[in-house]
Amino acid sequence: MSRLQLIPKYPREKQVMMNLNGDEAIAYAAKQSYVDVVAAYPITPQTIIVEKYSEFVANGEVHTEFVPVESEHSAMSACVGAAAAGARAFTATSSQGLALMVEILYIASGLRLPIVLAVVNRALSAPINIHNDHSDAYLMRDSGWIMLFAENVQEAYDTTIQAFKIAEHPEVQLPASVHIDGFFLSHTLENIYTLPDEAVYEFLGGPRKIPKVRVDYFDEEVDYVLNPARPLSFGSLALYDYYFEMKIPQLIAINKALDVIKQVNEEWYELTGRRYGNGLVDPYMVEDADIVLVAMGSGAGTIRSVVKKYRERGLKIGLLRVRSYRPFPHSDIRNLLRNTKLVAVMDRAIGPGQYGALYLDIASTLYHERSKPILVDYVYGLGGRDLSPDMVSAMINQLVKDLERGYIPEEERLRFLGVRG
Amino acid sequence: MVVKTIPEIPVKKGEPPYKLWMFEPGEKKEFPLVFNLRQLAEQRRPALIPGHRLCAGCAAPIVVKLASFAFRGPTVVVNATGCLEVSTTIYPYTSWAVPWIHNAFENAAATGSGIEAAIKALKKTGRLKYEHVDVVVFAGDGGTYDIGIQALSGMAERGHDVLYILYDNEAYMNTGIQRSGGTPKFAWTTTSPVGSVLPGKGEHKKPIADIMVAHRIPYVATATPAHWMDLIKKVRKGIEVNGPAFIHALSSCNRGWRHEEGISIEILRRAVDTCYFPLWEWTPETGYLLTDRSLVIARNPSLKQPIDKFLEVQGRFRHLLRPENKELLKQLQDYVDAVWEDLLKRASNAPR
Numbered sequence: 167m168s169r170l171q172l173i174p175k176y177p178r179e180k181q182v183m184m185n186l187n188g189d190e191a192i193a194y195a196a197k198q199s200y201v202d203v204v205a206a207y208p209i210t211p212q213t214i215i216v217e218k219y220s221e222f223v224a225n226g227e228v229h230t231e232f233v234p235v236e237s238e239h240s241a242m243s244a245c246v247g248a249a250a251a252g253a254r255a256f257t258a259t260s261s262q263g264l265a266l267m268v269e270i271l272y273i274a275s276g277l278r279l280p281i282v283l284a285v286v287n288r289a290l291s292a293p294i295n296i297h298n299d300h301s302d303a304y305l306m307r308d309s310g311w312i313m314l315f316a317e318n319v320q321e322a323y324d325t326t327i328q329a330f331k332i333a334e335h336p337e338v339q340l341p342a343s344v345h346i347d348g349f350f351l352s353h354t355l356e357n358i359y360t361l362p363d364e365a366v367y368e369f370l371g372g373p374r375k376i377p378k379v380r381v382d383y384f385d386e387e388v389d390y391v392l393n394p395a396r397p398l399s400f401g402s403l404a405l406y407d408y409y410f411e412m413k414i415p416q417l418i419a420i421n422k423a424l425d426v427i428k429q430v431n432e433e434w435y436e437l438t439g440r441r442y443g444n445g446l447v448d449p450y451m452v453e454d455a456d457i458v459l460v461a462m463g464s465g466a467g468t469i470r471s472v473v474k475k476y477r478e479r480g481l482k483i484g485l486l487r488v489r490s491y492r493p494f495p496h497s498d499i500r501n502l503l504r505n506t507k508l509v510a511v512m513d514r515a516i517g518p519g520q521y522g523a524l525y526l527d528i529a530s531t532l533y534h535e536r537s538k539p540i541l542v543d544y545v546y547g548l549g550g551r552d553l554s555p556d557m558v559s560a561m562i563n564q565l566v567k568d569l570e571r572g573y574i575p576e577e578e579r580l581r582f583l584g585v586r587g
Numbered sequence: 588m589v590v591k592t593i594p595e596i597p598v599k600k601g602e603p604p605y606k607l608w609m610f611e612p613g614e615k616k617e618f619p620l621v622f623n624l625r626q627l628a629e630q631r632r633p634a635l636i637p638g639h640r641l642c643a644g645c646a647a648p649i650v651v652k653l654a655s656f657a658f659r660g661p662t663v664v665v666n667a668t669g670c671l672e673v674s675t676t677i678y679p680y681t682s683w684a685v686p687w688i689h690n691a692f693e694n695a696a697a698t699g700s701g702i703e704a705a706i707k708a709l710k711k712t713g714r715l716k717y718e719h720v721d722v723v724v725f726a727g728d729g730g731t732y733d734i735g736i737q738a739l740s741g742m743a744e745r746g747h748d749v750l751y752i753l754y755d756n757e758a759y760m761n762t763g764i765q766r767s768g769g770t771p772k773f774a775w776t777t778t779s780p781v782g783s784v785l786p787g788k789g790e791h792k793k794p795i796a797d798i799m800v801a802h803r804i805p806y807v808a809t810a811t812p813a814h815w816m817d818l819i820k821k822v823r824k825g826i827e828v829n830g831p832a833f834i835h836a837l838s839s840c841n842r843g844w845r846h847e848e849g850i851s852i853e854i855l856r857r858a859v860d861t862c863y864f865p866l867w868e869w870t871p872e873t874g875y876l877l878t879d880r881s882l883v884i885a886r887n888p889s890l891k892q893p894i895d896k897f898l899e900v901q902g903r904f905r906h907l908l909r910p911e912n913k914e915l916l917k918q919l920q921d922y923v924d925a926v927w928e929d930l931l932k933r934a935s936n937a938p939r
Contacts, residue, residue, distance in 0.1 A: 202705060202708035202709065202712075203701060203704045203705050203708055205700075205701060205704070229708060229711050229712050230708065231704035231705070231707050231708045231711075233700055233701065233704050233745065234745070235697060235700070235741060235745075236737060236738070236740070236741030236744070237737060237738075237741070239693070239694060239697070239738075240694060240696075240697035240700070240737070240738050240741055241697075243690055243691070243694035243697035243698050243701065243738065244697050244698065244700050244701030244704065245701060246690050246698060246701065247665070247688065247690065247697070247698035247699060247700065247701025247702040247704075247705070248701035248702065248704055248705035248708075249701075249705075250688050250702070251663065251701070251702040251705035251706060251709075252705060252709060252714075253704070253705035253708055253709065255701070255705075269691060270690070270691060270694065273690055273691060373712070373714065382679070383607065392663045392686035392687075392688060392702065393686055394608070394609070394610040394660075394661030394662070394663070394685070394686060394717060394720060395609055395610055395611055395612055395716070396609065397607050397608060397609070397683065397684065397685050397686040397687070398686060398687075399676050399681035399683050399686075399687045399688075399689075400686075400687065400688040400689065401676075401688055401689035401690060402676035402677065402678045402681060402689065403672070403673045403676055403677050403678060404677075404678035405677070405678075408678045408679065412678075
């Protein structure tokens, strides 16, 4: 590389190594992020985040008001109230809790409140299951939230801090969720590098900054907050004459987040020496690959190790990990998959009556390409079923045959990995 | 014919006709309670300013305006979904002169909890520009008795310093007069219609204020805008206590109760006179205390009116006044009497 190796502001020796699981890492990141209000309810496998944060409060390590609400619905409602009153608000949930929250997720994004939510992904009932898949994440897909998926505990820590910066960016002002896979990350201990408190404080620019808005009644721009000095009405009724126009700025803001996520990823790199692809997608040996696997979350780690082995044997194969699920980085993915011959999308949830949700996104990205790769959807790991290296190998062997054949028949375009019978 | 002219609003050039409440940062101002009508008209402005689209005859804006005369100073209002919310903030307009937020139907209490927590956190870190900012919730009966009771109970249990004012019009009026947990027995609604078999709603009203008393929060009271001084005093007490407070205000609805627009306040007066809706307050120290007209009736029981007086002016109870429904009317009277007697036993200032 012609560019000089960047020396981060906080090289590894200035960072603190801690042995944390995913939940603890997120709680610790929130603690360092100068959060004013945490309103949360326990649900497996997220509970440790709430427990850990309660400890910080009990020991007086934070100034945060901890609101132990009576449901996830109230957790998000209290976060909306807190954020509207000018606080930096944080909460966490899983599965059924997220399902209960969904009504207010739409309100949080509609009111443009930069709340950060940690989602410890877990399967939805029925049958009731406490283990990981992405069905809860797909449920909140269209709620207007920025959705970032972490691959490991280090990334969970990094992404939580980044999420505050992305959400509170003046041109974004949208809520953001950080997704980690239940148990695979939430309960797995990992040695991670953490920044000193003051570095995080500086990175986020101190406490939350309130954006300004222009309102007819006032001559000057006013703070977008419940402010007795310049009162505003939040959450008014807008019917067919205004609703549509109010939704468009929300769309512009989430698309703007594409640039902001990249930018924050670079800033984090300069600070810590760590970055995840360009922030939106994290490709691994994709440039010259004939076959590319597309995945999100912790499964990417397993897939990467298998891909590496096949590369050593000479197969042109790569992995594209989607980090920003919403906003979806269409152009980055299109550029990366332009010369690929076969793309296998790996969905950790089913969409009954349809392909998996990630498959649909990738398909819509590739549709406008002149030469389209062969596209297939693999559904895997439902309800916490492990994704073993052998399963990935079997899948790759199958894909090699498909590539030789040159097509995949329609009835085979939705395949299941690791299901019995 | 009397020609009614609209009074001219004095507008200074370049100034909006209705001013919002604006407290400059650091301003220390505590409004005194004013009960002289002239002073009230001259010195105080309600937090709900003209131009809202609530029906003529609706008592909800009267509840809000009276309550806002009791606000101490900087106040944030939270509103549950309902008539009051949709009719006062049709975008791009708003009738609220104070910072106001509507989140959803069932979570006004949780939203209020979050705001209160934020205010505490900001105060702790020296970022709050006022000595205190009060949080007042307005919610209807649907958002309180039914879908909102979980959030309300949670708020009370956690002890947030929020005043929750229920304006109870005894049905889901915003969606078209459907029964709620606050609808009284035998009342007609669109989901408890009076048919050839069923005489309106089959169940009694949920004792919501007593449920809040059972939470043992610092202050619980009932009120009506007909007894306006009583209401203003109670709201101020609710704001001043340190912790959650709950005020149950009966609010007539001419569309749902099927009465004439001009008698909204008269009906509420009759609700108290018949002891259908007794006025009381409760604190952990004093227990139940009768107030205003209800205390007068307790001292002089001959002033207590039969329930017919309350029912006869409302179309929703019309069927009860038919001769064949005499038995139902008696049932309702017996229930009202039993609840009143029970309250007399509990109220420490009732004559023994």
